[in-house]
Amino acid sequence: xxxxxxxxxxxxxxxxxxxxxxxxxxxxxxxxxxxxxxxxxxxxxxxxxxxxxxxxxxxxxxxxxxxxxxxxxxxxxxxxxxxxxxxxxxxxxxxxxxxxxxxxxxxxxxxxxxxxxxxxxxxxxxxxxxxxxxxxxxxxxxxxxxxxxxxxxxxxxxxxxxxxxxxxxxxxxxxxxxxxxxxxxxxxxxxx
Amino acid sequence: xxxxxxxxxxxxxxxxxxxxxxxxxxxxxxxxxxxxxxxxxxxxxxxxxxxxxxxxxxxxxxxxxxxxxxxxxxxxxxxxxxxxxxxxxxxxxxxxxxxxxxxxxxxxxxxxxxxxxxxxxxxxxxxxxxxxxxxxxxxxxxxxxxxxxxxxxxxxxxxxxxxxxxxxxxxxxxxxxxxxxxxxxxxxxxxx
DNA sequence: TCGCTTGTCTAGCGGTGCTAGGATCGAATC
DNA sequence: GATTCGATCCTAGCACCGCTAGACAAGCGA
Numbered sequence: 001x002x003x004x005x006x007x008x009x010x011x012x013x014x015x016x017x018x019x020x021x022x023x024x025x026x027x028x029x030x031x032x033x034x035x036x037x038x039x040x041x042x043x044x045x046x047x048x049x050x051x052x053x054x055x056x057x058x059x060x061x062x063x064x065x066x067x068x069x070x071x072x073x074x075x076x077x078x079x080x081x082x083x084x085x086x087x088x089x090x091x092x093x094x095x096x097x098x099x100x101x102x103x104x105x106x107x108x109x110x111x112x113x114x115x116x117x118x119x120x121x122x123x124x125x126x127x128x129x130x131x132x133x134x135x136x137x138x139x140x141x142x143x144x145x146x147x148x149x150x151x152x153x154x155x156x157x158x159x160x161x162x163x164x165x166x167x168x169x170x171x172x173x174x175x176x177x178x179x180x181x182x183x184x185x186x187x188x189x190x191x192x
Numbered sequence: 193x194x195x196x197x198x199x200x201x202x203x204x205x206x207x208x209x210x211x212x213x214x215x216x217x218x219x220x221x222x223x224x225x226x227x228x229x230x231x232x233x234x235x236x237x238x239x240x241x242x243x244x245x246x247x248x249x250x251x252x253x254x255x256x257x258x259x260x261x262x263x264x265x266x267x268x269x270x271x272x273x274x275x276x277x278x279x280x281x282x283x284x285x286x287x288x289x290x291x292x293x294x295x296x297x298x299x300x301x302x303x304x305x306x307x308x309x310x311x312x313x314x315x316x317x318x319x320x321x322x323x324x325x326x327x328x329x330x331x332x333x334x335x336x337x338x339x340x341x342x343x344x345x346x347x348x349x350x351x352x353x354x355x356x357x358x359x360x361x362x363x364x365x366x367x368x369x370x371x372x373x374x375x376x377x378x379x380x381x382x383x384x
Numbered sequence: 385t386c387g388c389t390t391g392t393c394t395a396g397c398g399g400t401g402c403t404a405g406g407a408t409c410g411a412a413t414c
Numbered sequence: 415g416a417t418t419c420g421a422t423c424c425t426a427g428c429a430c431c432g433c434t435a436g437a438c439a440a441g442c443g444a
Contacts, residue, residue, distance in 0.1 A: 007390095036432060046393050048434070057432065112364065113305065120364040148376065155365055156352070156373050163355030164348070172304065172312040173347055181348050184340060189380045199421095228401060238424050240403075249401065 015053045017043050019063045026064070026106035031114060034060075062116030068107035069128040072100050073135040080139045087192045089139045094161060094182045097136075101165035108169075112162060133158075145191030157189055207245045209235050211255045218256070218298035223306060226252075254308030260299035261320040264292050265327040272331045279384045281331045286353060286374045289328075293357035300361075304354060325350075337383030345381075352377055 021042050025034045036057060040047040054060050079096040083089045101108040110116055119125050133154070140157050141150030164181060167173045173181075213234050217226045228249060232239040246252050271288040275281045293300040302308055311317050325346070332349050333342030356373060359365045 035430080037430085047432090048394095049392070051433070052391080112359075112362070120362070121366050152369060152372060152376065155359075155369070156356070156376050159355030159359050159365065159373075160348070160352035160377075161355070162359055163351030163353070166358070167304070167347075167351050167354055170304070170312070171314075173351065174313050177344060177347070180344060181351075184344065184348050185352075227399085229399090239401090240425095241423070243402070244422085 011053075014043070014045075014049075018050060018053055018060065019067060022060050023064045023067070023107060023110075026110070027104065031061070031106060031109060056117075058115060058117045061110050061114050062118050064107060065110040065114075065116040065118060066126055066128045068104065068111050069126075069132040071104075071107075072097075072111075073128065073132040075100055076132075076135040077138075080135075086139075086143050087186070087190070090143055090190050090192075091182065091186050093136070093139045094186060097161045098165055098168075098178060098182065101169065105169055108165065113166070140190075143190035143192060148191075153189075157185075160185055160189065203245075206235070206237075206241075210242060210245055210252065211259060214252050215256045215259065215299060215302075218302070219296065223253070223298060223301060248309075250307055250309045253302050253306050254310050256299060257302040257306075257308040257310060258318055258320045260296065260303050261318075261324040263296075263299075264289075264303075265320065265324040267292055268324070268327040269330075272327075278331075278335050279378070279382070282335055282382050282384075283374065283378050285328070285331045286378060289353045290357055290360075290370060290374065293361065297361055300357065305358070332382075335382035335384060340383075349377075349381055352381065 018039070022034050022039055025039065025042065034057075036047050036050055039060075040050055043049075050057075050060070054063070075096055076093055079092040080089045083092040118129065120129065136158055137150060137154045140154045144150045144153035164173070164178070164185075168175050168178065210231070214226050214231055217231065217234065226249075228239050228242055231252075232242055235241075242249075242252070246255070267288055268285055271284040272281045275284040310321065312321060328350055329342060329346045332346045336342045336345035356365070356370070356377075360367050360370065
């Protein structure tokens with residue numbers, strides 16, 4: 001039994017290595033640079049090994065996305081729990097969200113731009129994704145305002161953040177004015 | 193001279209055919225289906241002909257994006273000029289924007305998701321893109337509120353719309369609640 | 385020590401974007 | 415009207431992609 005356990009442990013470790021390396025490569029260069037050949041070379045195994053862990057390259061992207069979602073949820077909770085009062089919480093949340101997207105562009109792409117084969121807003125949505133949305137909901141729900149469904153409010157606020165994040169990173173919005181944009185968004189959308 | 197003119201005319205026509213066919217193919221299937229081989233086959237020329245018009249596939253995407261921007265600007269202006277009062281204008285603008293994105297997903301992707309090699313928010317930004325932003329600015333600038341720069345306000349509102357459009361289309365947001373989301377966005381962001 | 389399962393690699397398939405070089409066709413010249 | 419010549423287009427092929435079949439070796443239980 002112990003032998004089998006060791007093998008399973010090694011397999012799990014290698015799987016983590018694959019995901020971490022894919023993320024690293026995507027972050028260092030971009031997702032186009034993450035080919036199965038290059039990825040295999042970096043983990044010092046042959047290509048088919050990747051396919052003994054994941055059914056497709058898409059699933060690898062999905063795994064990176066799940067890691068990212070967990071990290072983002074943690075970052076959001078850390079920021080909001082350190083802030084005093086609803087207004088400070090929402091501002092901290094917005095800044096942290098945009099900061100995460102700016103600092104981890106490849107991971108953010110895996111989560112929201114690329115096809116990682118993940119289900120969203122459905123029953124079979126993976127836990128980390130649901131939890132990341134929950135992290136948003138925790139701070140945003142309290143400023144939705146009377147008669148506005150907290151979930152709906154969170155969706156709209158999130159969409160605004162997502163729009164700012166993607167348009168800025170794609171060069172569609174000049175990055176200098178991020179801070180006043182955040183202030184405007186918080187001032188207007190949240191009922192404080 | 194007439195011969196040369198005819199040839200130039202035919203060349204321009206073929207270029208339009210390439211762009212229109214790329215768009216059609218992307219809209220019928222998706223951008224992954226738009227390979228240079230398939231595109232060449234559809235226009236009934238060989239692959240290299242594409243490269244006598246465009247330096248790369250990316251430039252073809254860019255051309256589709258420019259067409260789309262012009263169309264979107266026209267749609268936005270038509271909708272807002274038919275509306276009475278600032279509130280109705282902003283609501284019409286938001287609905288039209290999201291409607292355009294939903295009805296022309298491939299074009300919207302070419303404009304904002306894919307790399308069409310276009311410059312944004314820069315001096316050398318192509319005219320149709322600047323004009324589309326101008327169309328947004330015309331209706332949104334008047335509801336920015338005192339002391340808020342109209343351009344900044346437009347950027348934030350646009351980002352929110354973009355976020356709603358992309359997240360909805362990617363299945364990240366359930367599509368049913370689009371209308372209440374638009375209402376919330378207009379109610380809160382615009383100073384009416 | 386043997387046999388066998390399990391794991392890994394080599395090699396290759398059909399596809400991609402893109403291009404070099406030859407063939408062809410039509411316009412201008414004699 | 416024949417001939418030259420340049421523009422135009424196509425065939426063929428490059429290097430790379432995601433993915434997989436089948437050969438092979440290593441390590442296990444008997």
